[in-house]
Amino acid sequence: MMNLYGDRGNVxxxxxxxxxxxxxxxxxxxxLGESIRPTECDIFLFGGGQDREQALLADDLSGSKGADLRxxxxxxxxxxxxxxxxxxxxxxxxxxDGEKLPGVGVFDLHTEPRKPEEARLIGNVLVRVPLEDGSxxxxxxxxxxxxxxxxxxGAEPLGRIVSGFGNNGEDGTEGARKMNTYGxxxxxxxxxxxxxxxxxxxxxxxxxxxxxxxxxxxxxxTENTAFESVAGRxxxx
Amino acid sequence: xxxxxxxxxxxxxxxxxRSAMLASRALRTGGGSTMPGVVSRRVDPKVxxxxxxxxxxxxxxxTGTNGKTTTARMVSHILRTANMKAxxxxxxxxxxxxxxxxxxxxxxxxxxxxxxxxxxEVDEASVPKVAAEAExxxxxxxxxxxxxxxxxxxxxxxxKIIASSFDDLPPDGSVVLNADDPxxxxxxxxxxxxxxxxVEDHSLDMGRLQHVADSxxxxxxxxxxxxxxxxxxxxxxxxxxNCDFTRPEATYRATDIRFDGAKGxxxxxxxxxxxxxxxxRLPGLYNAYNALAAAVVAMEMGVALEDVxxxxxxxxxxxxxxxxxxxxxKEAFLLLIKNPVGFNEILRTFVAGEGSGASHVLIAINDNDxxxxxxxxxxxxxxxxxxxxxxxxxxxxVSGIRAGDxxxxxxxxxxxxxxxxPDREKAIKSALEAxxxxxxLYVLPTYTAxxxxxxxxxxxxxxxxxxxx
Numbered sequence: 122m123m124n125l126y127g128d129r130g131n132v133x134x135x136x137x138x139x140x141x142x143x144x145x146x147x148x149x150x151x152x153l154g155e156s157i158r159p160t161e162c163d164i165f166l167f168g169g170g171q172d173r174e175q176a177l178l179a180d181d182l183s184g185s186k187g188a189d190l191r192x193x194x195x196x197x198x199x200x201x202x203x204x205x206x207x208x209x210x211x212x213x214x215x216x217x218d219g220e221k222l223p224g225v226g227v228f229d230l231h232t233e234p235r236k237p238e239e240a241r242l243i244g245n246v247l248v249r250v251p252l253e254d255g256s257x258x259x260x261x262x263x264x265x266x267x268x269x270x271x272x273x274x275g276a277e278p279l280g281r282i283v284s285g286f287g288n289n290g291e292d293g294t295e296g297a298r299k300m301n302t303y304g305x306x307x308x309x310x311x312x313x314x315x316x317x318x319x320x321x322x323x324x325x326x327x328x329x330x331x332x333x334x335x336x337x338x339x340x341x342x343t344e345n346t347a348f349e350s351v352a353g354r355x356x357x358x
Numbered sequence: 359x360x361x362x363x364x365x366x367x368x369x370x371x372x373x374x375x376r377s378a379m380l381a382s383r384a385l386r387t388g389g390g391s392t393m394p395g396v397v398s399r400r401v402d403p404k405v406x407x408x409x410x411x412x413x414x415x416x417x418x419x420x421t422g423t424n425g426k427t428t429t430a431r432m433v434s435h436i437l438r439t440a441n442m443k444a445x446x447x448x449x450x451x452x453x454x455x456x457x458x459x460x461x462x463x464x465x466x467x468x469x470x471x472x473x474x475x476x477x478x479e480v481d482e483a484s485v486p487k488v489a490a491e492a493e494x495x496x497x498x499x500x501x502x503x504x505x506x507x508x509x510x511x512x513x514x515x516x517x518k519i520i521a522s523s524f525d526d527l528p529p530d531g532s533v534v535l536n537a538d539d540p541x542x543x544x545x546x547x548x549x550x551x552x553x554x555x556x557v558e559d560h561s562l563d564m565g566r567l568q569h570v571a572d573s574x575x576x577x578x579x580x581x582x583x584x585x586x587x588x589x590x591x592x593x594x595x596x597x598x599x600n601c602d603f604t605r606p607e608a609t610y611r612a613t614d615i616r617f618d619g620a621k622g623x624x625x626x627x628x629x630x631x632x633x634x635x636x637x638x639r640l641p642g643l644y645n646a647y648n649a650l651a652a653a654v655v656a657m658e659m660g661v662a663l664e665d666v667x668x669x670x671x672x673x674x675x676x677x678x679x680x681x682x683x684x685x686x687x688k689e690a691f692l693l694l695i696k697n698p699v700g701f702n703e704i705l706r707t708f709v710a711g712e713g714s715g716a717s718h719v720l721i722a723i724n725d726n727d728x729x730x731x732x733x734x735x736x737x738x739x740x741x742x743x744x745x746x747x748x749x750x751x752x753x754x755x756v757s758g759i760r761a762g763d764x765x766x767x768x769x770x771x772x773x774x775x776x777x778x779x780p781d782r783e784k785a786i787k788s789a790l791e792a793x794x795x796x797x798x799l800y801v802l803p804t805y806t807a808x809x810x811x812x813x814x815x816x817x818x819x820x821x822x823x824x825x826x827x
Contacts, residue, residue, distance in 0.1 A: 128737070129737045129738055130734060130736075130737030134770065137770045137772075152582075153582070176580075177575075243731070243732075244731065245731075263731070263732045263733070265732060308732075308734050310734045310737045313766055313767070313770060314763075314766075343762070343765050343766050343769050343775065344766050344769075346765075346778070347760075347762025347763050347765065347766045348762075350761075350762045350780070351760070351762070351763070
């Protein structure tokens with residue numbers, strides 16, 4: 122698993138849920154100026170930072186690192202971008218100071234800064250995520266972003282907002298998805314709160330090497346209780 | 359406007375504030391610490407400026423993510439020891455209204471403060487407003503950690519906000535800065551006069567940056583800083599390998615730090631007017647920093663080194679931050695949790711390691727505005743280090759609105775999860791019951807959970823409501 126400036130809760134969640142099933146995990150942190158090794162990793166986590174760091178990251182991603190991410194994504198690799206990482210996976214990102222930073226271009230979307238009269242979008246979020254078989258499942262998280270993300274024509278959202286703001290607080294969409302690449306504003310942390318989604322990333326990643334692989338179920342009572350107590354409160358508004 | 363009229367307006371403002379204070383006490387609304395400020399400011403918007411200018415010794419403000427209350431209380435205590443009378447906003451009312459309320463309460467109806475000086479703890483985002491209105495001789499910035507990101511957005515921005523107030527200090531005003539916190543130290547580049555303090559003790563080196571490192575890149579050029587020693591979070595001895603930014607030389611230094619668990623810490627204090635050994639009777643490195651900052655502020659206000667030592671050594675603790683409450687034949691030890699760095703420090707001091715002795719632990723996590731609504735910071739707390747230490751004797755009891763998230767966090771650190779009791783009242787009662795006679799229950803609550811737990815303890819007859827303090 123490769124961790125680019127990612128959220129620690131997400132890293133731990135994948136690590137433990139693999140470990141508890143006897144799947145060994147190695148985590149590699151990729152820092153500024155270091156290259157991604159596309160063939161050596163199965164899951165790529167991509168976090169983000171404050172405006173100043175976003176500029177450094179955008180610069181860092183403008184070369185081979187960005188190109189690697191694009192090819193990993195287009196070949197069906199498992200990538201999760203959260204918040205600042207998600208924003209940089211679009212075509213471009215504009216900072217609060219008006220600086221236009223180029224994105225990796227995995228998703229057809231861009232992010233604009235909030236207007237002076239607009240507030241940051243902050244709070245618990247509940248999202249309905251459509252699955253391949255036509256059913257839906259929910260993910261829960263916390264968002265805190267000033268930027269407004271607008272999806273382009275060809276972009277598919279990760280899900281629809283049940284409660285919260287999502288991409289821009291206006292069109293009811295949250296995040297983006299393309300094959301096995303996901304982008305979202307939800308942290309808080311995302312994966313520990315939503316074990317089914319964590320398992321989906323793990324299973325997809327392992328199935329790329331072994332298509333008969335299935336994950337053994339775990340006892341998720343602690344996680345489910347935590348999810349329900351917050352989701353219930355969020356639904357009640 | 360003429361002066362008589364201005365003074366009359368001030369008197370009416372103080373009178374109105376007094377009535378508001380009495381009313382709120384009588385009605386037990388609990389807003390007694392800010393309401394008089396709101397009321398008096400409405401009557402006389404210049405009330406803070408007028409009163410602060412009448413303080414013979416001037417006013418000082420203390421800000422930062424961690425330790426504001428403790429440090430301000432320490433300075434007040436030192437000043438009292440040195441026979442100077444200081445007013446402060448001691449109940450955690452740290453916005454401009456709370457600061458105003460404190461000064462109003464200290465003044466007679468003619469608008470004359472009874473105290474010689476004022477010591478304010480000020481919320482980071484409120485610094486510009488307070489500095490613009492109150493005449494501050496000193497402004498101390500203790501540290502800037504990722505604490506309530508959902509309130510302020512970004513740390514670097516917060517630094518900018520604080521630095522924007524430097525121009526409002528009077529010509530003889532100084533800024534006191536923590537040299538060991540890179541972001542805080544970098545603010546000195548925008549100050550007319552900056553005084554730096556820092557800890558110099560390589561034995562405190564954690565050997566690596568804790569996971570919560572907030573500001574590990576150079577605040578000037580963005581390059582990763584190189585650390586010679588990391589004390590906690592991003593605080594330590596650092597240097598930028600790329601630009602001219604480096605840890606400023608500290609004129610006030612703490613060295614030879616020796617921890618003695620819950621009993622406190624001893625250290626050697628070096629100042630421009632001499633050196634001394636002293637004991638801080640509050641636990642952990644955090645409080646060593648608070649004592650150091652308090653020493654700087656007190657000495658810059660004219661207190662002699664012996665009085666600083668005497669004051670710090672006789673200081674017992676600030677409300678709610680670290681508090682021991684006798685509960686029958688047991689004891690409850692309350693340690694406020696504000697952010698991952700503070701949480702790590704508490705775990706390191708009380709739970710892990712030799713001589714720590716915390717067996718019975720209750721953690722209570724709320725997500726109200728005052729606690730921070732985003733609980734993702736729980737993942738930045740190093741519970742893994744605790745699991746590795748093997749020092750957890752009994753499973754923790756978990757409580758609070760986000761008890762579920764806390765339980766998940768413990769599970770993923772391979773720590774045993776004890777009872778999960780979201781209701782704070784039930785949790786503290788049950789945890790106290792499970793604590794054997796003669797032993798101590800360690801209670802680790804976020805802010806609003808702490809208020810709730812204190813209220814329950816008070817209802818059980820173990821303490822008094824805080825506003826009566």
